[in-house]
Amino acid sequence: MSPNMKTIYAGLDIAQPKLDLHLQGQNFTFKNQPAGHRQLVRRLRQLPGPLHVVAEASGGYEGAVVRALQEAGLTVSLVEPGRVRHYAKAQGLRAKTDALDAALLAEYGRKVQARPLRERSDALHRLRELVRARARLRETRSQTQVQAHQLTLPELRRRRQPLQPRPAPLLPIPPPARQTPQTRLRRPRQAPPPPPQLSHEKLPLHTCQLIPLLQSHRAAGKMLAAL
Numbered sequence: 001m002s003p004n005m006k007t008i009y010a011g012l013d014i015a016q017p018k019l020d021l022h023l024q025g026q027n028f029t030f031k032n033q034p035a036g037h038r039q040l041v042r043r044l045r046q047l048p049g050p051l052h053v054v055a056e057a058s059g060g061y062e063g064a065v066v067r068a069l070q071e072a073g074l075t076v077s078l079v080e081p082g083r084v085r086h087y088a089k090a091q092g093l094r095a096k097t098d099a100l101d102a103a104l105l106a107e108y109g110r111k112v113q114a115r116p117l118r119e120r121s122d123a124l125h126r127l128r129e130l131v132r133a134r135a136r137l138r139e140t141r142s143q144t145q146v147q148a149h150q151l152t153l154p155e156l157r158r159r160r161q162p163l164q165p166r167p168a169p170l171l172p173i174p175p176p177a178r179q180t181p182q183t184r185l186r187r188p189r190q191a192p193p194p195p196p197q198l199s200h201e202k203l204p205l206h207t208c209q210l211i212p213l214l215q216s217h218r219a220a221g222k223m224l225a226a227l
């Protein structure tokens with residue numbers, strides 16, 4: 001493959017039932033199923049030069065086909081639908097069909113040099129699919145709750161009760177332990193408080209007069225014992 005060969009841009013319009021491919025002025029249609037993905041890969045591999053497939057995000061319908069293209073070693077870009085619509089308005093393109101959208105994606109990718117999509121791991125693909133499935137379930141539940149408020153029949157209104165989110169149950173608080181004579185004996189005894197320190201300023205007057213005398217007699221006794 002010569003490095004001077006120009007990259008061929010192919011536009012891929014993705015829908016739930018089918019895929020519309022615009023390649024070198026020709027339009028092809030495939031089923032958005034594993035068999036259709038294999039046919040798409042075989043058709044793209046017939047080109048000798050470098051190929052760049054440009055598609056737009058379509059609410060999750062693009063996941064399987066983008067993964068099949070990446071596993072086949074093809075370069076894929078996912079562009080934002082809003083930017084493609086603004087580009088079409090700037091070009092004066094008002095007609096809208098699946099084939100025209102595919103041709104528009106090929107032209108848009110060539111003009112803006114769309115950035116290739118990095119290949120994701122199996123774990124990341126699985127995580128993205130789980131997140132999307134959870135978001136769809138939450139949306140379905142919200143719509144059902146809104147519609148349930150308009151119900152008038154009692155049997156139908158009873159059926160909508162399980163849809164209401166229930167608060168998490170509170171953990172039961174255990175009752176306080178019952179004290180017995182044995183548990184009372186096991187309790188550690190607290191040390192008695194120390195006796196209050198009384199200073200001579202707080203003693204009665206006659207006691208304050210005796211303190212200097214006792215100290216002088218004690219000092220005299222020590223002097224006599226030393227002789």
